[in-house]
Amino acid sequence: MTHPEPRFTPLRERHEALGASFTDFGGWSMPVRYTSDLAEHRAVREAAGIFDISHMAEFLVAGPDAGAFLDFALSGRLSTIADDQAKYSLVLDAAGGIVDDVIVYRQHAERFIVVANAGNRDAVATAFAERIQGRDVRVEDWTDRIALIAVQGPASPAVLADTTEISGWTTPLGELGYYRMAHADFVPSPGAEPVPVHIGRTGYTGEDGFEVFGRTEDALAMWDALRRAGEGHGLVPAGLAARDTLRLEAGMPLYGHELSLDVSPVQVGLGRAVARGDDDFVGRSALAAEATGRPVLVGLAAEGRRAGRAGYAVRDESGAEIGVVTSGALSPTLGHPIAMALVAPDHAATGGTLSIDVRGTLVPATVTELPFYRRTK
Structure with missing residues (x-):
């Protein structure tokens, strides 16, 4: 679905209260900075920053053929990753160009969450619909159902540990590895029933960090809880400007800059995201014949x-x-x-x-x- 007017995340009122400046990004009105690009960048490198990334697109891929479908629809072999493991992958077109780069989280053999870039939501949805090809799998766009908040920086584990509203981790925080996911309970208000959240040790800054998936209706409560927990750890709200300089220092590509339909994975150093051997996926033939x-x-x-x-x-x-x-x-x-x-x-x-x-x-x-x-x- 195309949205001609800028959209707002469920955290808009928090950003306004913090005095954020906004910019259009992938069709969403997003905070570009709160105080200073430099201060926000340094906070993430030295302590911690909290980012609203609820503009990202999320797709549920579920069913008996979920793994096989992703093996064909994406450039990597996703069916073999472990439960609660994440993997970086690419959506390619038939010519080997990059439609989008994504992170795939496997919850179990028949259930995956794919996180795509906000501006490529429609392109990824279209690619998935065209690639089902009779497989026993369903793909649902969950973007409007999920709020996504990132806590990044060396103090991020301490921030999550002190977020008392989150408990019942399926994997203890100290044992959660990079590109792994844990599940937990979140209490959105005193006395309320706990609701599930999913926490990936992933990020886009080059630092240790976490991305917290929750319900859209719980976004304000999650943001507030994480900020309270971060008060003693130097946590600051950070906008897109700091996120961009952080990812650039870390050599992480951005769609529309390093990645596009006009470049192939090998050109941009992403050969590691392409399956080897006899794997059949969209774009494979073009990559094999690449000049x-x-x-x-x-x-x-x-x-x-x-x-x-x-x-x-x-x-x-x-x-x-x-x-x-x-x-x-x-x-x-x-x-x-x-x-x-x-x-x-x-x-x-x-x-x-x-x-x-x-x-x-x-x-x-x-x-x-x-x-x-x-x-x-």
């Missing part, structure tokens, strides 16, 4: 303060254009400009020197491995 020589994704690190932005040309030593910046910013953590760019493969060697054309000024940049930032624990 060499297509642009590849690299990291670029520069000095000074002038950052390359998406769409800026990347040039070689002769001044010839050999690529384009897909994302770029002045890194709050590293203190210098960083960018991801698609460049000709013969200019992709780590350590090479290229230039970013920043509004007519050529800024030297060194090709570097991704990610730019990696947490130490």
